[in-house]
Amino acid sequence: MSIEFRKELFADERDDGLNEIGKPKLRQDIEGHVTGRTAYYDDHLLDGLLHMRCVRSPHHHARVRSIDTSEAERMKGVRRVVHADDVPHNLNTLLSLIGFGKDDEQLLSNPIVRYRGEPVLAIVADTEAIARAGCAAIRVDWEVLPHVLDVEEAIAPGAPSVNPAYPDNTFTYEPYDHVKLRFGDVQSGFAQADHIVEAEYEMSPIEQAPIETCGAIAAPETADRYVCHTGTQALFFSLGTTAKLLDLPSSRLHFIGGTVGGGFGGKVDSITEPMAVLGAMLTGRPVKFQWDREEEMQVGAPRGAERWRIKDGVTSDGRILARQFTGFFDAGAYTRLSSYAGHKGTGHLPGPYTIPNVASNVFCVYTNRTPATAMRGFGVTGVDFAIECHMDRVAEAVGIDPISLRILNAYRDGDMKAHRRVAKNCALVESCQVVAGKAGWGLSTDDMAANSLVGSSAERAAIPETALDDEGKAGERRAGRATTADPVPGTRRLPAGTHGDAKEAIPVQRPDMQILAERVGHKIPEPAAATAVTPQKVATPTPTPPSTPTMPPAMAPSSHVAAPLPKPTAATTAAEPAKPAPYKPEKPFSQGVNRPGVSRFLSGSRRR
Amino acid sequence: MIEVHTFSQAAEAARTPGHILGGGTLLMRQVNYAPQTIEKLIRVTDPELQEIRADSTGIRIGAGVTMASIINHPDLSVLAPVARAIGAPALRNMATVGGNLFAPHPYGDLAVALLALDAFVIWSDGREEDMETFFQGRERTRGMVTHVVVPRVQSGQLRFRKVSRTRPKGISVMSIAVYLPGGSLSGRGARIAFGAMGPTPLRAKAAEAALENGAMDASGVAAACSVCGHGLAPQDDALASAWYRNEVAPVHLRRCLEGET
Amino acid sequence: MAKRPISFTLNGTETGIFVNEGQNLLEALRREAGDLSPKFGCGQGTCGACTILIDGAPHLGCLTLAEAAQGRSIETTSGLADGPDLHPLQRAFMEGFAAQCGFCTSGMLMAAKALLVTNPHPTRDEVIEAISGNLCRCTGYEPIVDAILDAAIRLQGRVA
Ligand SMILES: Cc1cc2nc3c(=O)[nH]c(=O)nc-3n(C[C@H](O)[C@H](O)[C@H](O)COP(=O)(O)OP(=O)(O)OC[C@H]3O[C@@H](n4cnc5c(N)ncnc54)[C@H](O)[C@@H]3O)c2cc1C
Ligand code: FES
Numbered sequence A: 001m002s003i004e005f006r007k008e009l010f011a012d013e014r015d016d017g018l019n020e021i022g023k024p025k026l027r028q029d030i031e032g033h034v035t036g037r038t039a040y041y042d043d044h045l046l047d048g049l050l051h052m053r054c055v056r057s058p059h060h061h062a063r064v065r066s067i068d069t070s071e072a073e074r075m076k077g078v079r080r081v082v083h084a085d086d087v088p089h090n091l092n093t094l095l096s097l098i099g100f101g102k103d104d105e106q107l108l109s110n111p112i113v114r115y116r117g118e119p120v121l122a123i124v125a126d127t128e129a130i131a132r133a134g135c136a137a138i139r140v141d142w143e144v145l146p147h148v149l150d151v152e153e154a155i156a157p158g159a160p161s162v163n164p165a166y167p168d169n170t171f172t173y174e175p176y177d178h179v180k181l182r183f184g185d186v187q188s189g190f191a192q193a194d195h196i197v198e199a200e201y202e203m204s205p206i207e208q209a210p211i212e213t214c215g216a217i218a219a220p221e222t223a224d225r226y227v228c229h230t231g232t233q234a235l236f237f238s239l240g241t242t243a244k245l246l247d248l249p250s251s252r253l254h255f256i257g258g259t260v261g262g263g264f265g266g267k268v269d270s271i272t273e274p275m276a277v278l279g280a281m282l283t284g285r286p287v288k289f290q291w292d293r294e295e296e297m298q299v300g301a302p303r304g305a306e307r308w309r310i311k312d313g314v315t316s317d318g319r320i321l322a323r324q325f326t327g328f329f330d331a332g333a334y335t336r337l338s339s340y341a342g343h344k345g346t347g348h349l350p351g352p353y354t355i356p357n358v359a360s361n362v363f364c365v366y367t368n369r370t371p372a373t374a375m376r377g378f379g380v381t382g383v384d385f386a387i388e389c390h391m392d393r394v395a396e397a398v399g400i401d402p403i404s405l406r407i408l409n410a411y412r413d414g415d416m417k418a419h420r421r422v423a424k425n426c427a428l429v430e431s432c433q434v435v436a437g438k439a440g441w442g443l444s445t446d447d448m449a450a451n452s453l454v455g456s457s458a459e460r461a462a463i464p465e466t467a468l469d470d471e472g473k474a475g476e477r478r479a480g481r482a483t484t485a486d487p488v489p490g491t492r493r494l495p496a497g498t499h500g501d502a503k504e505a506i507p508v509q510r511p512d513m514q515i516l517a518e519r520v521g522h523k524i525p526e527p528a529a530a531t532a533v534t535p536q537k538v539a540t541p542t543p544t545p546p547s548t549p550t551m552p553p554a555m556a557p558s559s560h561v562a563a564p565l566p567k568p569t570a571a572t573t574a575a576e577p578a579k580p581a582p583y584k585p586e587k588p589f590s591q592g593v594n595r596p597g598v599s600r601f602l603s604g605s606r607r608r
Numbered sequence B: 001m002i003e004v005h006t007f008s009q010a011a012e013a014a015r016t017p018g019h020i021l022g023g024g025t026l027l028m029r030q031v032n033y034a035p036q037t038i039e040k041l042i043r044v045t046d047p048e049l050q051e052i053r054a055d056s057t058g059i060r061i062g063a064g065v066t067m068a069s070i071i072n073h074p075d076l077s078v079l080a081p082v083a084r085a086i087g088a089p090a091l092r093n094m095a096t097v098g099g100n101l102f103a104p105h106p107y108g109d110l111a112v113a114l115l116a117l118d119a120f121v122i123w124s125d126g127r128e129e130d131m132e133t134f135f136q137g138r139e140r141t142r143g144m145v146t147h148v149v150v151p152r153v154q155s156g157q158l159r160f161r162k163v164s165r166t167r168p169k170g171i172s173v174m175s176i177a178v179y180l181p182g183g184s185l186s187g188r189g190a191r192i193a194f195g196a197m198g199p200t201p202l203r204a205k206a207a208e209a210a211l212e213n214g215a216m217d218a219s220g221v222a223a224a225c226s227v228c229g230h231g232l233a234p235q236d237d238a239l240a241s242a243w244y245r246n247e248v249a250p251v252h253l254r255r256c257l258e259g260e261t
Numbered sequence C: 001m002a003k004r005p006i007s008f009t010l011n012g013t014e015t016g017i018f019v020n021e022g023q024n025l026l027e028a029l030r031r032e033a034g035d036l037s038p039k040f041g042c043g044q045g046t047c048g049a050c051t052i053l054i055d056g057a058p059h060l061g062c063l064t065l066a067e068a069a070q071g072r073s074i075e076t077t078s079g080l081a082d083g084p085d086l087h088p089l090q091r092a093f094m095e096g097f098a099a100q101c102g103f104c105t106s107g108m109l110m111a112a113k114a115l116l117v118t119n120p121h122p123t124r125d126e127v128i129e130a131i132s133g134n135l136c137r138c139t140g141y142e143p144i145v146d147a148i149l150d151a152a153i154r155l156q157g158r159v160a
């Protein structure tokens, strides 16, 4: 496979005198790969290694009435039965490390399980075979509860409530149960349009399916620490999560990783690391917690299912005047990273097209499916699929060439995007032209002459007057007070030209961490750029602050004080043989980061 | 695990709950994933298990013969394309004929061809059983199969088609084997067998009868295909639903009869 | 639990280990013999990461009973290089970007080696067939197929 550079495009924006970029180079890790010497997490031989496996729910939603562990505990080679109350701080949400969202998930769940495959108990044994046999010998008395597996059924009044931290089955983006994007007035856009094109698109969950399954090996180390070899994609994230769940200062954890046997987003959830470290704490021995292939597929968090409804208003010559979205991210039973998908997906709308009126409602919905997480292009892949299918549908409805339709509507440098930021470094037009050429697809001379730098105007660069509504406050939908999930007509107006709130980024620590355009090979054009039509070529030379993630107040650390989940009560029958006392740390958490506004489980000095 | 050296020892060992180990491609999955369900593994080392021998009744294939050995054996060129359709190279070096006979849905592609060819199995106590009877009793019998005897057939008399989602190395949505005594559709006495269309490989008797009694042309083929689902009992699995399997079976049977692979 | 001794040749070296009842060869090679080059990806024969050569022919380590390896000759990726000199397959994989995460690589190399020993001039389709039991989630397979064809050329006049 060869890479082709189109250096004639945007030549004056780039420095081509770079020594490494654009030149072939051997991967630095490749010799290890071809000799079999690369050490993945499982490639560490530790004496006395024990194996940990979980007892998992066979139901989508159920309550544990009782657990009988007696037979397993009598088995030769079973070292420890790990109960939910052995987890020192058994409640977490992944993004709590950056202060986003409420703690909503237990490491071992008890007494309620909310998806099929959710772990309730673990067994640590001398061999994997004994651990499996031990798990098979555990008797759980389940009370099956009603479940919901479809996003729109889940937000209907009366649906079973999945996650007690979000009883309405929607993540709360204060104050709404969805992310709202409003730009212009789609209703007036629809009224002016010659065609209305509506359709619904769906994407099923997709498993990342790395060839190396998720796992970790932990062992007691010197200096009162635990070492943990892990396949995580997010080493310090996993370390922080482990510190929190096990109520350990992060300084007592020595994480070794970074060599990942394929991740694709599926190895950020930090479940195997706290499990393995907990096993090592409880047994004083090295413990491996490794998913088998079945677990990887069943409980490994996939890219979540998505459903998108798109409604376009189009003129007969192909200008899209209004576009409305209703989007659902299926988070599964717990938040993990799906809350962030709602924002990321919204930031991506309406696709790479300049559309003067845009409205979208994007929901992050809880269902009794396997929790979803990141996967390549997370938050935008499903909606891109929907948008591009829809573009073809629009082209067909209007009767114009589908590539031509894209070139006609594509962002030009200087256009205002629906989330009120200026489009820059646009290249869709050029990409369309190259693709058409490659595919032998004829384009008109106008289309071939189009240019991303040309075509913006004062009108396209402006923020229009915007229709706003207050439909869909958290809780209203479940109470039957929200009529539709789709954006409703506006009830008030926001004057034209209103920008969003300016966001302050955390200042960089040291001046040399400042990203300077010239240091990354990006040339900054003169203010009055090449063309006379002057696309507002805003290659913002302001490095501070780097563009901030648009985080609503919901993400502010202050809002993460949640109503705690009902305290897990271990409903364990069969008092014989006596259950080992639940693990309690000797000293409560004392070390680690302890600064106002900063998660105490963060390690490192980045946020100093 | 216990290791035994002769067939009679194997028969003895198989009297109590245990599993005869062939190539292990299915059994070792179970050992890895659910070791607590395996009481014992019986490994038989009798070299006769690996032998392929031609005699007056046909070709005797030891139950321990692998798919790779079938592919490489000059007397078994008729079965070679079937063996080649199973798994990938490493798997074919391991998977045995004996194991294929016991492979549950959707596996058992070779067994489908053996059913169409009217092969018979020999048990370790010397008992012989035709394939249909064998499959009817398969889930209930315990013991060891030592050989399969395949009648001598010419190339062209067996047509085989495996339908899978990926190629090479897909698991069967269905497999079809047709034995045509005359080497073409113009003869009588055809036998049609389907795999992955029921709990075991099954004969499509209605289709055979339609072919037998119908015109020897496209209309005869169409008539046979239209009734091929009678007597089959496909199930839903991750590869295809029972409904889908039923819908496409006639299409694939027609293609198989017409010689498409 | 009773451990049983077995012995075999591993990459040319006489090796003896103790194995558990029912233990598979992949685990035995990794944990007991300390050869970590074959990988665990599924334990059910579907991924091929555990591919090793037994008496020259590719086998799946995860589905081979360890005790059945008694007296056999086993080859793995750790024995592929000739001392410090990498095997042409290894060179071709390196230079052709045929590995990203590298987790499938060891199994791919073994499947490829088995092919080139029996068929030094494979066609593209034969290469695809030879690695059809080996899954790769990173590369999209094309660079791997190219690298194996490239190695066949580099090997011309030599024995794989
Ligand atoms: C990745 C993969 C792909 C596969 N693809 C295919 C495919 O395409 N087509 C297909 O048909 N199959 C396929 N299989 C299934 C399987 O590999 C084959 O069916 C194979 O022939 C089974 O033989 P074995 O020797 O490995 O059986 P084993 O696993 O050793 O045994 C299977 C069963 O048969 C019993 N058994 C074995 N030998 C005897 C005997 N002599 N007497 C009595 N009982 C016996 C065992 O006790 C066990 O219950 C695949 C398997 C895997 C893992
Ligand atoms: S681990 Fe053996 S094939 Fe996947």
Ligand code: FES
Binding pocket: A211, A261, A262, C098, C099, C100, C101, C102, C103, C104, C105, C135, C136, C137, C138, C139
């Ligand atoms: S390189 Fe990652 S799976 Fe092949």
